[in-house]
Amino acid sequence: MDDLETRELRYFVAVAEELHFGRAADRLGIAQPPLSRAIRQLERRLGVQLLDRNRRGVTLTDAGRVLLREAGTALDAVAAAARRTRRAGDPKRPLVLATKAGASHELLRQLLDTVEREPGAPPVEILLCEVGEQARLLRDGQADVALMHRPYDDLAGFDTEDLYVEGQVAIVPAGHPLAARDKLTLAEVSHVPDLPIARWPRLDGSYPEGPGPEVRTQSKLAQLVALGKTLLVIPASSRAWQWPEHVAVPVVDAPDVTTLLAWPSSSRSLAVASLVRSAAGLRGGALSSPGRSVDPLGDKRRATPP
Structure with a gap:
């Protein structure tokens, strides 16, 4: 047996x-x-x-x-x-949306505003997490849907709806010479002797080789950048969490990043389907169409304090 x-x-x-x-x-x-x-x-x-x-x-x-x-x-x-x-047995329960803290802030704000205006739409509870945790939260049932990013997040076993595509920026200390540049290349940010790129864990929990510090949380990373110990390359809209000691510089040859909504392929939730429709409506209106690189935060390089 x-x-x-x-x-x-x-x-x-x-x-x-x-x-x-x-x-x-x-x-x-x-x-x-x-x-x-x-x-x-x-x-x-x-x-x-x-x-x-x-x-x-x-x-x-x-x-x-x-x-x-x-x-x-x-x-x-x-x-x-x-x-x-x-x-599922609680008809009044909120829909739980997982998202990386500090990422896709403008999209998230617009999505919540849109859902609140929908008659009969379920309330949405935001579950903020660290980098790469959305997949686990979806798989273990703690979240119903998540904002994720291709090609960086693990999307296996999920249905997805692409929302927008954007370029990437390097977040560098405000006092570093790179902060005065109008643009950078991946080669340039990868070989800065006094400012190694921060290293995030892989899906298996191990870290790639390199001289940069090992990080797991946005708060640790933000402080290390402010102290002049590291830099990072992230989607342009994720810089909403910048400190005043940070400057964002476009990385012109970094691969584009697609922000998307993801949910378990087995889901039959009408609330999830409604949220996906609302997000798709934003894509066709206030946000850009897929395939066009945009920065929802405009040309602002220095962010206000969180």
């Missing part, structure tokens, strides 16, 4: 992550003997050894590593299904 119970998967994940039955039992709030029995029973049912046990501790076998990866995905899907089901 190949059916697996979520309880078994939770038990196995705890042991696989802790690599210690005692710590895993404490984490789960159960005694160690029933945990050990549950893992042995799981191995018998699957017909494979998941863990190597010896005096030095516990290690994962090849099969165990596969199950750890698959179990995490399965448990996330179950949790997401529970969240979506509970929220």
